[in-house]
Amino acid sequence: MPEIMIKTERPFVEELFARYETLIGRDFPGYRNHVYRTITYAMYFLGNAEAHERLVETAFVYHDIGLWTDHELAYLEPSEAVAIADNQKFGLGLDPDLLRGAIHWHHKIFPYTGPNREIIEACRKADWIDASKGILRKGMSKAAIEAVEAAFPNLGFHDTLMRLAKDYGGSTLVGGIKVTLGIVKW
Numbered sequence: 001m002p003e004i005m006i007k008t009e010r011p012f013v014e015e016l017f018a019r020y021e022t023l024i025g026r027d028f029p030g031y032r033n034h035v036y037r038t039i040t041y042a043m044y045f046l047g048n049a050e051a052h053e054r055l056v057e058t059a060f061v062y063h064d065i066g067l068w069t070d071h072e073l074a075y076l077e078p079s080e081a082v083a084i085a086d087n088q089k090f091g092l093g094l095d096p097d098l099l100r101g102a103i104h105w106h107h108k109i110f111p112y113t114g115p116n117r118e119i120i121e122a123c124r125k126a127d128w129i130d131a132s133k134g135i136l137r138k139g140m141s142k143a144a145i146e147a148v149e150a151a152f153p154n155l156g157f158h159d160t161l162m163r164l165a166k167d168y169g170g171s172t173l174v175g176g177i178k179v180t181l182g183i184v185k186w
Contacts, residue, residue: 004144005048006040006151012054013039016061019086024068027164030157034130035060037152041126041140042119052119055094058083059102059123073168073175074182079103107131108185133158 013035021028038060046052066078080103087094098116105112105120106127112120125138133154134145161179162172169175 002044002048004040004044004140004147006148008036008151010036010039010057013057013061016058016086020061020065020068027068027157027160030155030160031064033152033155034064034157037130037148038063038123038126040148040152041129041145042122044140044144045122045125045138046119052122054092055098055102055119056123058087058092058094059099059106060126062086062099063103063106063123063127067164067168071168072182073165073178076104076107076183105185107183110186 017028017032017035024031039056042056042060043049043053046056062079062083064075064079065082066072066075069082070078072078080100083099083103084096086092087096087099098119101114101116101120102123105114106123108124112124114120128136129138129140129145134142134149137145165175165179166172167175169178
């Protein structure tokens with residue numbers, strides 16, 4: 001595997017985010033850093049291949065966006081819909097099935113083995129690393145995770161998820177159950 005490559009500037013990510021920063025509001029800094037961390041992890045698993053970078057960046061900008069666009073705890077399908085619509089509307093030129101798959105399967109518990117496995121699996125592992133705050137490392141070194149977390153601090157992202165679970169679900173418990181049923185894939 002290559003060394004972890006930390007890019008603190010991603011102009012394409014910022015271009016995509018520009019349309020949603022106001023909507024995401026106070027949650028934006030934490031979500032932005034979550035996106036940068038997951039992109040960094042996924043690109044590591046893809047050998048930092050530039051050919052995959054635009055797809056990975058797009059998938060992660062949109063992967064949780066349904067939390068804010070649709071106020072849904074079952075946010076995978078709304079997130080996919082926004083990503084696919086923007087891909088077409090703004091002529092991003094990405095394979096819609098691959099973009100949808102990277103978003104749809106990013107919470108899959110077991111390894112993904114379907115079409116586009118390499119990219120979708122890299123995205124899945126990346127999100128699990130970040131969702132678990134590095135407890136699940138998926139083969140990545142603890143030092144690499146610490147370097148990425150130092151470059152892109154959490155800024156309350158995981159607290160935001162708990163708040164949204166409570167706000168949208170009525171309570172943290174009910175929201176947590178709705179999130180689990182709505183987004184976790186086997």
